[in-house]
Amino acid sequence: MELNVIGAKPLNVSDEVFGGEFKQALVHQVVVAYQAGGRAGTQSQLSRSDVSGTTKKFKKQKGGGARHGDYRAPIFVGGGVTFAAKPRSYEQKVNRKSYRVAIRSILSELNRQGRLKVVEGFGIDAPKTKAMVAKLAELEVSGRVLLVSEDANEALYLASRNIPYLHVVDVLALNPVSLVGSDYVVMTVEAVKKVEEWLA
CATH class of the missing domain: 3.40.1370.10 (Ribosomal protein L4/L1)
Incomplete structure (x- = not known):
């Protein structure tokens, strides 16, 4: 052509x-x-295992409403991110x-x-x-x-x-x-x- x-x-x-x-x-x-x-692909967040802080259980297991382990859980402000993004x-x-x-x-x-x-x-x-x-x-x-x-x-x-x-x-x-x-x-x-x- x-x-x-x-x-x-x-x-x-x-x-x-x-x-x-x-x-x-x-x-x-x-x-x-x-x-x-x-x-x-450089996005990076902290999961609960990456967040610095104590792992001490801050309240007793029973009698206080919801059960919690430590403050690094994603439900708390300052806690880790659920399914945190990592570099890829x-x-x-x-x-x-x-x-x-x-x-x-x-x-x-x-x-x-x-x-x-x-x-x-x-x-x-x-x-x-x-x-x-x-x-x-x-x-x-x-x-x-x-x-x-x-x-x-x-x-x-x-x-x-x-x-x-x-x-x-x-x-x-x-x-x-x-x-x-x-x-x-x-x-x-x-x-x-x-x-x-x-x-x-």
Whole structure:
């Protein structure tokens, strides 16, 4: 199949990568797993065995109403937490093949919806926000925009960082969450070739 390149001749690409079926369940699984992998998992609470304090039984067993052992019980203020949270990893296993299929699926759906745009290059040689705003207007993109370059140089990054909802990544940093969360994805021809090589 062919991808339209703005200001240049169309680019021949793989049907499998940019024209495949959208697999919603797989995409959801991969996005959730990617977000879960970014969680710190450092939450920590004290259980009744971790709380400092005496273990002396503070009242007699019978004749005083409810039976209690010590003040470290979860029912008391200052006591331990029932089922206390402890540091853990939220990482979910996703097969490499499944991950690639999900990325292909997302790119194919973006292409079908007209939200994937391909350019020869961004033409940003100086870190000027005005130049980037003009480029986005020329490309007719708005909202959350993801720029994918084969090598995101410093000038491109600096020209983009003051524009809300605009993100610049290189091919190696491409991920399902960024793709799904973008209204438009703009890629250079070289980036498309690298992505195709990675996902083919």
